[in-house]
Amino acid sequence: MHRGARATLQDVAREAGVSIKTVSRVVNHERSVSPAMVERVVEVISRLGYQPNELARSLRGNRTRTVGLMIADVSNPFFAECCKAIDEVARSHGYSVILCASAEDAESEREYIGLLTRRRVDGLLLAPAAGGQSHRELDLVAGPAVVAFDRPFEGAETDAVLVTNRDGAREAAEHLVGHRHRRIAFLGDDGRIYTARERLEGYREAMESSGLEAIHRLGTGSIAAAEKATDELLEMQDPPTAFLAGNGLITAGVLRTLDRAGLRVPGDVAVVGFDDFDLMSALSPRLTAVRQPTRELGRRAAELLFDRLEGRDSSPPRHLVLPTELVVRGSCGCDVR
Amino acid sequence: MHRGARATLQDVAREAGVSIKTVSRVVNHERSVSPAMVERVVEVISRLGYQPNELARSLRGNRTRTVGLMIADVSNPFFAECCKAIDEVARSHGYSVILCASAEDAESEREYIGLLTRRRVDGLLLAPAAGGQSHRELDLVAGPAVVAFDRPFEGAETDAVLVTNRDGAREAAEHLVGHRHRRIAFLGDDGRIYTARERLEGYREAMESSGLEAIHRLGTGSIAAAEKATDELLEMQDPPTAFLAGNGLITAGVLRTLDRAGLRVPGDVAVVGFDDFDLMSALSPRLTAVRQPTRELGRRAAELLFDRLEGRDSSPPRHLVLPTELVVRGSCGCDVR
DNA sequence: TTGTACGCGTTATCAA
DNA sequence: TTGATAACGCGTACAA
Numbered sequence: 001m002h003r004g005a006r007a008t009l010q011d012v013a014r015e016a017g018v019s020i021k022t023v024s025r026v027v028n029h030e031r032s033v034s035p036a037m038v039e040r041v042v043e044v045i046s047r048l049g050y051q052p053n054e055l056a057r058s059l060r061g062n063r064t065r066t067v068g069l070m071i072a073d074v075s076n077p078f079f080a081e082c083c084k085a086i087d088e089v090a091r092s093h094g095y096s097v098i099l100c101a102s103a104e105d106a107e108s109e110r111e112y113i114g115l116l117t118r119r120r121v122d123g124l125l126l127a128p129a130a131g132g133q134s135h136r137e138l139d140l141v142a143g144p145a146v147v148a149f150d151r152p153f154e155g156a157e158t159d160a161v162l163v164t165n166r167d168g169a170r171e172a173a174e175h176l177v178g179h180r181h182r183r184i185a186f187l188g189d190d191g192r193i194y195t196a197r198e199r200l201e202g203y204r205e206a207m208e209s210s211g212l213e214a215i216h217r218l219g220t221g222s223i224a225a226a227e228k229a230t231d232e233l234l235e236m237q238d239p240p241t242a243f244l245a246g247n248g249l250i251t252a253g254v255l256r257t258l259d260r261a262g263l264r265v266p267g268d269v270a271v272v273g274f275d276d277f278d279l280m281s282a283l284s285p286r287l288t289a290v291r292q293p294t295r296e297l298g299r300r301a302a303e304l305l306f307d308r309l310e311g312r313d314s315s316p317p318r319h320l321v322l323p324t325e326l327v328v329r330g331s332c333g334c335d336v337r
Numbered sequence: 338m339h340r341g342a343r344a345t346l347q348d349v350a351r352e353a354g355v356s357i358k359t360v361s362r363v364v365n366h367e368r369s370v371s372p373a374m375v376e377r378v379v380e381v382i383s384r385l386g387y388q389p390n391e392l393a394r395s396l397r398g399n400r401t402r403t404v405g406l407m408i409a410d411v412s413n414p415f416f417a418e419c420c421k422a423i424d425e426v427a428r429s430h431g432y433s434v435i436l437c438a439s440a441e442d443a444e445s446e447r448e449y450i451g452l453l454t455r456r457r458v459d460g461l462l463l464a465p466a467a468g469g470q471s472h473r474e475l476d477l478v479a480g481p482a483v484v485a486f487d488r489p490f491e492g493a494e495t496d497a498v499l500v501t502n503r504d505g506a507r508e509a510a511e512h513l514v515g516h517r518h519r520r521i522a523f524l525g526d527d528g529r530i531y532t533a534r535e536r537l538e539g540y541r542e543a544m545e546s547s548g549l550e551a552i553h554r555l556g557t558g559s560i561a562a563a564e565k566a567t568d569e570l571l572e573m574q575d576p577p578t579a580f581l582a583g584n585g586l587i588t589a590g591v592l593r594t595l596d597r598a599g600l601r602v603p604g605d606v607a608v609v610g611f612d613d614f615d616l617m618s619a620l621s622p623r624l625t626a627v628r629q630p631t632r633e634l635g636r637r638a639a640e641l642l643f644d645r646l647e648g649r650d651s652s653p654p655r656h657l658v659l660p661t662e663l664v665v666r667g668s669c670g671c672d673v674r
Numbered sequence: 675t676t677g678t679a680c681g682c683g684t685t686a687t688c689a690a
Numbered sequence: 691t692t693g694a695t696a697a698c699g700c701g702t703a704c705a706a
Contacts, residue, residue, distance in 0.1 A: 008699055019677045024701065032675055054455040055401065056699035059392045059682050069436075074411060075421045077616065084412045087438050096452065099406075099436045101424050115433065118391040223615060252619035259621065278560060279414065282589035283620035284596065345683055356693045361685065369691055393683035396698050 007048040016044040027052055058120065066096045067305065068116035068144070070126035072104040077248060077277045078294060079127065082149065085298030086125055093306050095122070104190070104221075106132035113139050120144075123305045128153050130192035145308045149301035151194040152319065159308070161301040161320045165195050168290040168324030169202030172244055172272045175288070175326060177210045179270060179333045181242040184212065185233050187254060188246035189221035196221075199246050199274060215240055226253025234261055241269055242332075248275035251287065266333040276327055288332035291325045344385040353381040364389055395457065403433045404642065405453035405481070407463035409441040414585060414614045415631060416464065419486065422635030423462055430643050432459070441527070441558075443469035450476050457481075460642045465490050467529035482645045486638035488531040489656065496645070498638040498657045502532050505627040505661035506539030509581055509609045512625070512663060514547045516607060516670045518579035521549065522570050524591060525583035526558035533558075536583050536611060552577055563590025571598055578606055579669075585612035588624065603670040613664055625669035628662045 009027075013020040018041065025033050026041040027050075033041075044050075058064040069086055071079040083099070090097050098121060100112040109129040116124060117139070124143070127150040128136075136155030140146060146153060148160040169186075176184050186203040189196035200216060207214040215236075217229040226245070230253060233240055243258075245251040251273035255265065263269045265285040273289035280287055300320055307313035328334050346364075350357040355378065362370045363378040364387075370378075381387075395401040406423055408416040420436070427434050435458060437449040446466040453461060454476070461480070464487040465473075473492030483490060485497040506523075513521050523540040526533035537553060544551040552573075554566040563582070567590060570577055580595075582588040588610035592602065600606045602622040610626035617624055637657055644650035665671050 010699080020700085021677060021702095022675090025676085028701085034675065037675080051451065051455050053396070053457060053699050055392050055396045055457055056682090057701075059390070059396055059684090060699080060701050062682075064392065066435075073421065074424070075414070075417045077412070077414065077417070080412045080414070080417045083436075084410065084438065087411070087436060096435050096437075096456065098403075098433050099420075099424060100433075101421065114388065118388050119433065120390060120392055223619070248616065252616050256619040259619070277616065279585065279589050279614065280616060280620065282560070282593040282596070283617065283622075285620070347683080357683095358685085358693060358695095359691090362692085365685085371691060374691080390683050393698085394685075396682090396700090397684045397686085399698075 006053075007050040008053070009050075012041065012044050012048055012050050015048060016041050063122050064120050065094055066098060066119065066121045067123040067125060068098050068100060068112070068119075068121040070100040070102055070109060070112055070116075070124065072127065072129065073101055074099070077279070078275055078292070081294040082127070082298035082301075085295045086302045089299055089302035089306065093310075095306075102129045104129050104193075106130065106135070110135045110139060113143075117143050123147070123309050125149060125301055125305055126153070127151055130190050145305060147301050147305040147308070149297055154194075157317045159304050159317045159319070161297055161304065161322065163292050163297065163322045164324050165198035166202035166205070168274070168292075168326070169199035169244065169246075170206045171202075171326050172274070172290050173203045173206035174210070175328070175332060176242040176244065176270060176272060177206065177212065179242070181270060182212055183215065183238060183240040184242045184244060185240035186214070186216040186244045186246065187220045187226055187229055187250050188216065188218045189250070191218040193221075196246055203244060220250055220253070221247070223249050223253040223256070226250040227257045230254050230257035231261075243269065243271045245271065245273045248273065248277060248280075251275070251280075251289070255285070265331050270333045271331045273331075281329075285331040286329035288329045288334065289327055291327045293322045293324070296322055343390075344387040345390070346387075349378065349381050349385060349387050352385060353378050400459050401457050402431055403435060403456065403458045404460040404462060405435050405437060405449070405456075405458040407437040407439055407446060407449055407453075407461065409464065409466065410438055411436070414616070415612055415629070418631040419464070419635035419638075422632045423639045426636055426639035426643065430647075432643075439466045441466050441530075443467065443472065447472045447476060450480075454480050460484070460646050462486060462638055462642055463490070464488055467527050482642060484638050484642040484645070486634055491531075494654045496638075496641050496654045496656070498634055498641065498659065500629050500634065500659045501661050502535035503539035503542070505611065505629075505663070506536035506581065506583075507543045508539075508663050509611070509627050510540045510543035511547070512665070512669055513579040513581065513607060513609060514543065514549065516579070518607060519549055520552065520575060520577045521579040521581060522577035523551070523553040523581045523583065524557045524563055524566055524587050525553065525555045526587070528555040530558075533583055540581055557587055557590070558584070560586050560590040560593070563587040564594045567591050567594035568598075571600075580606065580608045582608065582610045585610065585614060585617075588612070588617075588626070592622070602668050607670045608668045610668075622668040623666035625666045625671065626664055628664045630659045630661070633659055
């Protein structure tokens with residue numbers, strides 16, 4: 001395992017006694033090379049362990065076959081799923097993915113966008129961080145092609161792939177209303193995040209049309225924060241009998257708190273979540289949740305990007321909205337088995 | 338959002354009426370530039386929106402400040418956690434991460450290693466795919482610095498960061514023995530995977546020293562496969578009364594199957610898992626599990642790599658083994674609250 | 675079919 | 691303090 005000192009076209013050419021261009025032809029499988037020559041060059045290539053320098057190619061060809069992928073945090077299963085789907089599509093197009101985790105911080109996002117620009121990624125897939133719109137229009141002039149997913153890209157017109165956050169939340173809330181709950185609480189992520197606002201709005205619509213009081217907390221986007229908020233809600237004079245959790249982490253926080261408080265789900269309190277993960281579906285309470293088409297979200301975003309990159313699509317930026325689905329299991333109070 | 342046509346050192350130099358090298362000096366904050374000159378150049382740089390081309394720098398400087406990260410699958414929370422930790426360390430050292438998902442396939446791994454080599458990554462962090470050792474010695478000659486994690490790198494001597502798989506599994510099995518179980522089953526991942534073999538071995542040691550029959554199934558590394566295997570085990574004449582699951586996905590499969598079979602955990606059957614995720618800890622049964630120091634694993638692997646890359650460590654390759662810990666909750670039959 | 679020469683955008687050497 | 695020029699490794703245009 002010795003670092004550096006890799007063979008170059010030069011080395012191969014010298015060793016094979018041919019010109020550098022001939023080697024280049026062989027490497028790129030160009031037609032006009034005699035079989036004998038191919039054989040001779042190939043032998044030297046494998047003997048020297050020559051590997052083309054993709055940096056030089058990129059510099060020359062003005063494209064890197066690399067895309068940037070910016071998310072808040074890979075360890076969030078939602079983003080991990082997106083990540084996986086995007087990676088698969090990128091690979092199938094011969095692209096590599098540079099992963100960036102903004103931690104939901106606009107300043108980090110900005111730095112990463114700069115980094116990716118300097119690395120000359122051909123495209124950028126991102127779930128824009130909360131509150132970052134101010135810098136975006138500046139930073140992406142003459143930059144890579146951009147497709148936003150999960151959230152729209154505020155600050156410039158780009159393609160975006162979203163889901164029906166509002167409808168999903170409304171439907172979930174209405175489902176709880178259908179179970180005769182009158183004190184239904186909504187816990188959501190940071191209000192600067194698009195999805196959190198949309199889901200809150202859907203919840204509100206449902207409460208309003210049912211004539212119920214909206215009881216909500218935003219900024220509870222971690223397990224710990226959700227636990228704290230749930231605790232507070234439980235201490236109300238007239239505490240909620242049902243909880244709508246704005247994402248997977250919040251769901252975990254709510255459930256953990258209810259468990260600690262000795263409340264049974266759905267016996268004492270009903271719970272509906274947003275996001276539905278394989279791992280959780282194995283455990284009880286069996287969670288009723290708004291399922292996002294996560295894989296699809298990543299896949300479509302990536303495909304949109306490559307349609308742009310490969311010139312198959314040059315229409316104006318557009319938004320694609322994928323449907324969510326309420327998956328009914330036991331935690332809402334329904335008796336399904 | 339216009340692609341291509343980015344400003345270069347040339348452009349800035351021309352616009353500022355100075356030489357290209359002077360601009361380069363300013364960009365790189367070299368000392369020997371007069372303040373007046375700096376001011377003049379900086380103005381042009383920001384006016385033209387100049388961003389250094391990292392490709393050209395890398396080509397010239399013979400290092401890319403990029404590392405490859407190869408795992409089986411990001412959507413596995415274990416790898417996602419590793420990924421996150423590695424990413425954090427890499428960022429703090431000014432490196433970017435190129436993510437590769439081998440899907441546990443040796444041939445894909447081989448291709449990705451080639452890809453990363455051609456992209457001239459400075460280093461490679463990987464959880465080697467099952468059964469890939471045959472190609473590795475060949476592919477990494479004169480390649481990047483390598484650190485393996487989760488599993489050793491078979492086929493060449495490299496640094497590796499591992500955990501005490503065998504001890505962890507043995508301890509878990511012994512715990513179940515302590516609960517008076519005599520029919521204890523082990524479900525593990527593909528036997529070609531190092532961790533699966535080690536955990537099986539630990540389980541076997543415990544069974545042997547307790548004089549119990551070893552009941553095990555390998556190759557159950559997905560939720561579906563684990564469900565099938567669990568079903569089969571339950572149909573034995575003398576079915577297991579306790580299950581030791583070899584990883585997080587297997588745990589999910591086992592629990593789901595037991596639930597479907599109407600068996601209560603830990604009332605009817607005891608379960609101990611390997612891997613402990615935040616999300617799962619919110620649900621019931623509260624899982625007793627062998628906790629891996631996942632974040633630490635990723636962090637240490639990355640730190641080892643950068644110690645090598647930055648010349649702080651040139652000792653022979655070494656293996657670092659981190660301790661696992663049995664986290665006792667309810668699913669094993671212990672009464673903890 | 676094969677080879678020569680130039681340029682991609684940098685940094686490094688050396689001279690001015 | 692500043693600038694001209696040569697690499698870095700490759701692909702393209704054009705010639706032979």
